[in-house]
Amino acid sequence: MSDYMNADRFISIEGIARHYPKAGGGQTTIFDDLWFSMNRGEFSCIIGHSGCGKTTVLNILAGLELPDEGVAIVDGKAIEGPSLDRAVIFQSHALLPWRTVLGNVSFAVSSKWPDWSADKVRDQAMRFIEKVGLKGSELKRPSELSGGMKQRVGIARALSIEPKILLMDEPFSALDALTRGTLQDEVRRICLETGQTAFMITHDVDEAIYLADRIILMTNGPGAMVAEVVENPLPRNRGRIDLHKQPDYYALRNHLIDFLVTRSRSFKDEIPPGYEKRHPPVVRPTATTAPNAGLSAA
């Protein structure tokens, strides 16, 4: 745990807030004074109930929105707008329907490297289309693809620009379980292979357990907080199929479910002693620790 604290904070969210004007005057605070950080090469998931502000956080990280207060820092620099260093996989895949698969991916590649030759752009695009298993479909248009294939194109497009950070907003929530599983495998493989730093929003506890190194728990809004950061105790070489055979699986899963079912709602009223918004506690639920025994102020 201590080496986590000493690792360099690649991404650091520092006291960000988002307010919206209320219908009858005044304003709603979706969240304020939100702090957490992510390390280089790490896969983080954020879970929390609908409407707590997860997409807002992701959009701030993407640079699509600016926080009302606070800053998001990446690699020592405050985010001021979108950047090619941070690729987004949108929930709605957001493919350009008038372009082919290859056209969509090439569009990203040529945006990143405007002075590349057409051949070079094509090669790079094809490399990532192959990586997500869409070779042979590169000349199809999005309307000719299944939901899973479209999301694959979205993944290829995001990865093709070789971003420093991959941001994903519930990328698989619209897919059937089988397709979701394969895509999770692919994303995990690619991220492990390349040491990709990734941030993902999910509602699926098993998805978080399989993919994430760390899971950020966000309480219900308005006034959402980061309740804690959960470290994944499962071994790095975990497989999706036998995830539940891992000794710590149930401890972790129960911890997350318990949070979603009760603590996400009650946390605000029963803030644990020593809780600091600036340093959300880091916990590591394992089979040997009783629930919450691993809780420690970071």
Add this chain to the structure above:
Amino acid sequence: MSSNLTLRASVLSFVIFVLFIAAWHIATRQIGSVATMDPEYAKLMGLTATTGKSAMPGPFDVAAKIWEHLKNPFYDRGPNDKGLGIQLAYSIGRVMLGYCLAVCVAIPTGFVIGMSPLMNKALNPFIQLLKPISPLAWMPLALYTIKDSAVSAIFVIFICSLWPMMINTAFGVSAVRKEWLNVARTLEVRPLRKAFTVILPAAAPTILTGMRISIGIAWLVIVAAEMLVGGTGIGYFVWNEWNNLSIVNVIISILVIGLVGMLLDQALARVARLVTYPD
């Protein structure tokens, strides 16, 4: 199943056509009673009165005349006697000129209006005021300022084609899906490239709808404008043939005006199909 439907529809269309021609033929071949009258007066009254034959031409008169026009569409025997082809070419030329000018103005302006809420708000009152004006109402002002009837007709076409294209372009541009714009933003696409690679293709179907509405209006207006300014063109031809009491030629003109209007619309429909994307 659908080919069966097409076939049945074609058969039905043909039957309707034949019935129409037959009815027309019967209605115009009747011989009415010949009034006895002073021969001088009868001369003034024309054939209707003297022979009982309807002055309304029958389908075969029209067909024969069409054949005549088809054989020699481009003759030119002075200002009041030009081939149908020449008259049509004048009209189409004017429409194309006015319309293309309107495209050049309306699409960039519509783009700006669609992209900028400020420009949208600022220009909206002008557009709302100018749009409902009948294009022919501009004619006197155009004739007075331009002092050239041919150019005035083109100006009228320009002004009537402008609004539907401008409004549709502005709407199409402002309605481009946020997610596509976000894709462009996250990829740091420069504004000009974004305009051509994201906004234009996304708005193209809406823009083309506006262009189709405009060409339809332009073709409607050219006939009226040419009746007013005279000289050449299919509109002038209709009016001139009416003055010559050549109903055959009037009917042929009506047919041809419909035909050309349909072709113009179909041409743009084809382009629209090219830029439409399935969602």
